[in-house]
Amino acid sequence: MIRKAIALAVLSTLTVAPHHHAAAKTAPAPHIAVKAQLVDAITMRKWTRVYICETHNWAQRGHYAGGLGITQWNWEHHGGLRFARVPYLATPEQQVYVATLIQHGLPVPDQKGDCRDW
Secondary structure, eight states, X not given: XXXXXXXXXXXXXXXXXXXSGGGGOOOOOOOOOOOOOSSOHHHHHHXXXXXXXXXXXXXXXXXXXXXXXXXXXXXXXXTGGGTOSSGGGSOHXXXXXXXXXHTTTXXXXXXXXXXXXX
C-alpha cells in the first residue's frame, strides 16, 4: 500500500503532454514574397537585341544610361524612379519595362541584321 501511495505521489508531480493533435501543430510557413513579372520573356528577348546594339552593358553610365541608352529625363518621366534613381542601377527587366513605357505602345525598334538597320 505504501509503494502504491508513493507511486501515485510521484505520478501526480509529472506533467503529461495532452494526447490530442493540438500539441503537434507545426509553425506557420514563413511568408514568401512572389516577385511580379514586369515584362514577359518574348518582350525581354526583343529588347535584349536593342541592348546588344545600344550599349551592351546594363550598367552603362552617362547621358544614355543602362543597357538601352535611356536618358535621365526619359527615365524620370516614364516611371523609372520607382525602381532606381538612374537607369544603370535598375535591373535589366526594369529597364525594359521603362523602355516599353517610353515607346508608348509602339513596337520594339526593328532589329533586322545589324544595328545600322534601325
